[in-house]
Amino acid sequence: MTTKKSNWAKHLILASAVFALSSCGLPRTGPTKQELYAGSVQKNGNAFIVDVNDRVTRQTAVVPPLGFGPEFQNGGVVGSDTIRAGDTLGISIWENVEDGILTTAGAPATLEQVQVDGEGYIFIPYAGRVKAAGNSPEAIRRVITRKLAEQTPDPQVTVRRIAGDGATVTVTGSVSGQGVYPIERPTRTLNAMLARAGGVSIEPEIAKVKVIRGSKIGEIWFEDLFSNPQMNIALRGGDRILVEADPRTFTALGATGAQSRVGFASQTLSAVEAIAQVGGLSSGTADPTGVFVLRDETADIANAVLGRSDLTGTQRMIYVMNLTDTNGLFLARDFGIRDGDTVYVTEAPYTQWSKVLTALTGSLSTAGSIAALNQSLTE
Known part of the structure; x- marks a missing residue:
C-alpha cells in the first residue's frame, strides 16, 4: 500500500513539474496555431482567418501592373536631325575671296560650340540671329548661306549637330x-x-x-x-x-530555415517560393499544417475573399495553408506573396513537449548531481 502511494506521489510530482514548465515561458519562435486562431474575428479578435483554396488564390492574385501610359x-x-533649344552646333564657313568677312587666306571660319538659346535661336556674325530650333542642320545651312551671300560671294557653309543640353x-x-x-x-x-x-x-x-x-x-x-x-x-x-x-520585401518568421526580412527574387513570388528563399521549413520543429500569411488587405479584396460587402477600410487577414493536404502544396504554389507580407510557420505541438521534457530531465539531472555531491561531502 505504501509503495502504491509512493508511486502515485511520484507521478503527481512529475505531472506537476511538467505542467509548471509548460505554463512558464519556455523559449519558442512565436505564437502557436491555437493562439492565432484564438485572436480571430470569429472569436472576437481583430483578424480574419481564412483557409486558402483555389477561389482565395484567385481573389488575392493582385499584382500591380507596371508600364508606360x-x-x-x-x-x-x-528625328536625329531636328534641332532643339539647348542643342549645340558646329558651323564652318568658306569664302571665295582671299580676305573675306570671316575668313583669311582661304582658311574656313569655324564656329564650334554654338548653343541654341532658350528661344531657339543662334547668332552668326554678319548673318545675325538664325532660327535653329525645329529646323534640320540642312535648313539652317541654307538660311546662313543666303544671309551671308548678301555680303560675300558664293559662301560655302556646313552645319553639324553636337549633343547639348x-x-x-x-x-x-x-x-x-x-x-x-x-x-x-x-x-x-x-x-x-x-x-x-x-x-x-x-x-x-x-x-x-x-x-x-x-x-x-x-x-x-x-x-x-x-x-x-x-x-x-x-x-x-x-x-x-x-x-x-525591386524594393518589395516580405518577412519570414517561425519555424523556417531563416527568420529575416527578404527581398523578392522575381516579379511574382508564391508562398512555396517564399519559404524556399529562407531555407524551407525547419525539419526539426515546423508544423506543415500551420503555414500562415499575415497581410493588410483592401476592403474590396477582403469582401471578395469573405463573400461579404459590408467591410470598409483596410482589413487584417491571416491566410492559412496546410501543406500536408493533398492539394496543399499546389495551393501554396499558386498563392501569391505581396509586398509587406509576413510568412509565419508554427512549431509542431511535440516541439514544446520536447522542450518541457528536456528542461525537466535537465533539472532532475542537475538536482541528482547536487544530491550526489552533497552525499560525497558528508561521508
Missing part, C-alpha cells in the same frame, strides 16, 4: 555606366539608351526601370522591355532614367 507611348521617335538624358542607378548621354540616332529609344549606359548591373529579373519626364513618371520591369516592344518608348531631351532593384 499613353503620354509616353504615343510620342514618336525624335537639349538632346541628352540622365541615366542613374543600377547601370554599369551612370552619366548624361546624348540622344543620337542609335540611342533614341529607352532600351537602346540603357545599352549605351552599359546595361543593368543587377539581376534582370528584379530590375525596374523608371522614366521621369517633367511631372510624369513611368515604370516598367526591365524584362518587359523585350516582351512588350510597345513599351520601348522614344526618349525626349531632359528625360531622367533610373534603374533600381
Whole structure:
C-alpha cells in the first residue's frame, strides 16, 4: 500500500513539474496555431482567418501592373536631325575671296560650340540671329548661306549637330555606366539608351526601370522591355532614367530555415517560393499544417475573399495553408506573396513537449548531481 502511494506521489510530482514548465515561458519562435486562431474575428479578435483554396488564390492574385501610359507611348521617335533649344552646333564657313568677312587666306571660319538659346535661336556674325530650333542642320545651312551671300560671294557653309543640353538624358542607378548621354540616332529609344549606359548591373529579373519626364513618371520591369516592344518608348531631351532593384520585401518568421526580412527574387513570388528563399521549413520543429500569411488587405479584396460587402477600410487577414493536404502544396504554389507580407510557420505541438521534457530531465539531472555531491561531502 505504501509503495502504491509512493508511486502515485511520484507521478503527481512529475505531472506537476511538467505542467509548471509548460505554463512558464519556455523559449519558442512565436505564437502557436491555437493562439492565432484564438485572436480571430470569429472569436472576437481583430483578424480574419481564412483557409486558402483555389477561389482565395484567385481573389488575392493582385499584382500591380507596371508600364508606360499613353503620354509616353504615343510620342514618336525624335528625328536625329531636328534641332532643339539647348542643342549645340558646329558651323564652318568658306569664302571665295582671299580676305573675306570671316575668313583669311582661304582658311574656313569655324564656329564650334554654338548653343541654341532658350528661344531657339543662334547668332552668326554678319548673318545675325538664325532660327535653329525645329529646323534640320540642312535648313539652317541654307538660311546662313543666303544671309551671308548678301555680303560675300558664293559662301560655302556646313552645319553639324553636337549633343547639348537639349538632346541628352540622365541615366542613374543600377547601370554599369551612370552619366548624361546624348540622344543620337542609335540611342533614341529607352532600351537602346540603357545599352549605351552599359546595361543593368543587377539581376534582370528584379530590375525596374523608371522614366521621369517633367511631372510624369513611368515604370516598367526591365524584362518587359523585350516582351512588350510597345513599351520601348522614344526618349525626349531632359528625360531622367533610373534603374533600381525591386524594393518589395516580405518577412519570414517561425519555424523556417531563416527568420529575416527578404527581398523578392522575381516579379511574382508564391508562398512555396517564399519559404524556399529562407531555407524551407525547419525539419526539426515546423508544423506543415500551420503555414500562415499575415497581410493588410483592401476592403474590396477582403469582401471578395469573405463573400461579404459590408467591410470598409483596410482589413487584417491571416491566410492559412496546410501543406500536408493533398492539394496543399499546389495551393501554396499558386498563392501569391505581396509586398509587406509576413510568412509565419508554427512549431509542431511535440516541439514544446520536447522542450518541457528536456528542461525537466535537465533539472532532475542537475538536482541528482547536487544530491550526489552533497552525499560525497558528508561521508
